[in-house]
Amino acid sequence: MDLGLAGRRALVTGAGKGIGRSTVLALRAAGAHVVAVSRTQEDLDNLVRECPGVEPVCVDLGDWEATEKALSSVGPVDLLVNNAAVALLQPFLEVTKEACDQSFSVNLRAVIQVSQIVARGMIARGVPGAIVNISSQASQRALTNHSVYCSTKGALDMLTKMMALELGPHKIRVNAVNPTVVMTSMGRINWSDPQKAKAMLDRIPLGKFAEVENVVDAILFLLSDRSGMTSGSTLPVDGGFLAT
Numbered sequence: 001m002d003l004g005l006a007g008r009r010a011l012v013t014g015a016g017k018g019i020g021r022s023t024v025l026a027l028r029a030a031g032a033h034v035v036a037v038s039r040t041q042e043d044l045d046n047l048v049r050e051c052p053g054v055e056p057v058c059v060d061l062g063d064w065e066a067t068e069k070a071l072s073s074v075g076p077v078d079l080l081v082n083n084a085a086v087a088l089l090q091p092f093l094e095v096t097k098e099a100c101d102q103s104f105s106v107n108l109r110a111v112i113q114v115s116q117i118v119a120r121g122m123i124a125r126g127v128p129g130a131i132v133n134i135s136s137q138a139s140q141r142a143l144t145n146h147s148v149y150c151s152t153k154g155a156l157d158m159l160t161k162m163m164a165l166e167l168g169p170h171k172i173r174v175n176a177v178n179p180t181v182v183m184t185s186m187g188r189i190n191w192s193d194p195q196k197a198k199a200m201l202d203r204i205p206l207g208k209f210a211e212v213e214n215v216v217d218a219i220l221f222l223l224s225d226r227s228g229m230t231s232g233s234t235l236p237v238d239g240g241f242l243a244t
Helices: 018-029 041-050 064-071 097-125 147-170 185-190 194-201 212-223
Strands: 009-013 033-038 055-058 079-082 129-134 172-179 234-237
Touching: 009 018, 009 097, 018 033, 018 041, 018 079, 018 185, 018 212, 033 041, 041 055, 055 064, 064 097, 079 097, 079 212, 097 129, 097 147, 097 172, 129 147, 129 212, 147 172, 172 212, 212 234
Parallel strands: 009 033, 009 079, 033 055, 079 129, 129 172, 172 234
Antiparallel strands: none
């Protein structure tokens, strides 16, 4: 199926590893031009070696001023994937100010800032666009030791709806993808304990975790014109977790 992404220019945050990196590769394979944003230069260097033509931008999205400077000259963008996030897990009674500040600055505030920069460019050019925010099943279910993470993703779901409401008149669609545990390299390590994995898998009707390509496929669909009447949605890629 031709998704019509060839020739379009996309920006992906958190592009150095996992879902972000795989999204960059998939967009390039679909013929899109891609700006890859990561805070880790080594990851960007490896990505560019693997996928020549990717435009790397190294910046910590938790730093508002540095982000503004780094992205102010990236040029026109048609598609945006807000994937960068941190997951700092603490019991509720042990949640720290530092965990709150870092989590909300990257998981929510950076989405606002990057989306503002990109959307203003789209509006100035008078072109339609699509934005996909990478949320989580944790936005809609309470998970032990995830107080701050769940809160940031719950806020991201509502931000997605607000962006869809206010950017829709400018022909900019905004949606979220809400995965379950994803088998990235980090995911495989974090969920390698059979007892820990079973507790989560028992809550997933399909009985398995998501593979990276499951999430990437959902992202590409929401970026493409195939989802031309979809905006303000939160799309679970969770094997039925949120249905239980």
